[in-house]
Amino acid sequence: MAYQSRVSDAVVRRLPVYYRHLLELEKNGVERISSRELGERMNYTASQIRQDINCFGGFGQQGYGYHVASLRQHIAVILGIDKAYKAVIAGAGNIGRAVAGYKGFERDGFTLVGIFDKDPAVVGTKCGSLMIQPFSELEGFLKKNTVDVGVIAVPSDVAQQVADQMVRGGVRALWNFAPVDIQHPDSVVSTHVHLSDSLHILTYKMNEESLFKNIDARQQAEKNESGMLS
C-alpha cells in the first residue's frame, strides 16, 4: 500500500519557505529570532509556525526565540536535504540546461550524473562537465547506475514516455517541468513545476484593485435594482 502522509500539503508547502528565510537570516548573521518576528517576515502567524514545527516532534525554544542555525538545520533534516542524491536530466533544452546550472542543486546535496536528449545535433556535446547522451541510453544508464531523481525537461508529448523509462530504470522521484500531468506508481514521488501558477499570481496582483472596483460596482447596481423592485 502507498505511504499515507501524516501532515497536510499546506504544512509541507510552508517548510521550504521556512528554510529559505532561515538560510537568509543565517547568511545575514542573525543568531536568534522570535516566532513572531519569523512569522512577520513570511506573512505567517507565530502560532502557525509553532504548530507546523510540532508536526515533526517539536523543536526546543530555549530562552528568547529560535536559534536560527539550529532551526535551519532541523528543517533541513525534515526536508531531507541533509542527504546526498543523484539525478539525471532528460532534455538538454533551455529548461534542462537551466536545471543543470542551478546552484541550489549542489547546495542541497544533488549530484548530476547524466543528461539526455533526442537531438543528434546536441548528443555528444558537453553540458557543464557532462557529455549529453541519447535518449535511447537513458533506461540502460539508470539500470546500471543508482539514480534517485529524474528531471523531466522534455516537451509535453514525450513527458509520459520519459517518465515511464525513468520509473523502469529505478528512480525514486520525478521533478517534472513539462506542462502536463504524468502518471507513475505510488512508490515513486513527484513534484510538478508550474510556471503558469506564478505568472497568474502576478497578473492577479496587477489587476486586483480594478477587479474589486468592478465587483463592488456590480454588487451596488444589483442592490439598487433589488431596491427598486421591492
Add this chain to the structure above:
Amino acid sequence: MAYQSRVSDAVVRRLPVYYRHLLELEKNGVERISSRELGERMNYTASQIRQDINCFGGFGQQGYGYHVASLRQHIAVILGIDKAYKAVIAGAGNIGRAVAGYKGFERDGFTLVGIFDKDPAVVGTKCGSLMIQPFSELEGFLKKNTVDVGVIAVPSDVAQQVADQMVRGGVRALWNFAPVDIQHPDSVVSTHVHLSDSLHILTYKMNEESLFKNIDARQQAEKNESGMLS
C-alpha cells in the same frame, strides 16, 4: 498608500490551480463538474472551493455543479489573463530563453517585446524573432515603449540593479527568477519563482516515511526513559 489586498495569500495561491484543472477538464471535453469532484481532483474540499469563489462575488451554480468552460472563463477574469500584456526579459541565458519559449506566455495574453543581455557575444543575435539588445538599452527601451512586465532572469548579483532599471522604465510588475529578494516600490507588484521550494517538497516526499519512523522511535525512547525515571 499601497493597495491592500482583500483576499488572503492562500486563496490567491489556489486560483491558478483551479484554472489549470478547469483548463485540463475543458480540454478533455468535460462540460459540468460538481464542487465535490473538482475538489477531489485538487485535494481541496468542496466548501473551500465555494468559499474561495465567493471572495470574488460568487459564481452561479445552475443545476448540477459548475459549467466548466464558464467557471474557467470566470477565473481567467479574476486572474486578469483575459487582458493583453507586454513583457521584456532581462537575461538571455537558459532561464531567459526558457521563458521566451514558454508557450503559456502567449496563451495568457503576453507578447514579448524585448530581450536584453550584457554578454557582447549574444547581443545582436536572435532569440526567437527578437534581436537580443544590450542591457544599456533596457531603461531607454522601457521609456519609449509601454511595457507591463519585466522578467528578471539575470544572476543574483545584478538582479536588484536590473529591477531598479525596470521600475524606472515604468513596468508595473516584476517576474523574478533570480534566487534573491528584490526591493521595489509598493506601486509595482512581483512574484518570485523559487525552484528550491519545489525541489525541497520532492526531497521531503522521498524521506517522509523514514523521517516519521525516526520521530516515532525517538518519542518511544523518551517515553520509556521517563517511565524508568518515574
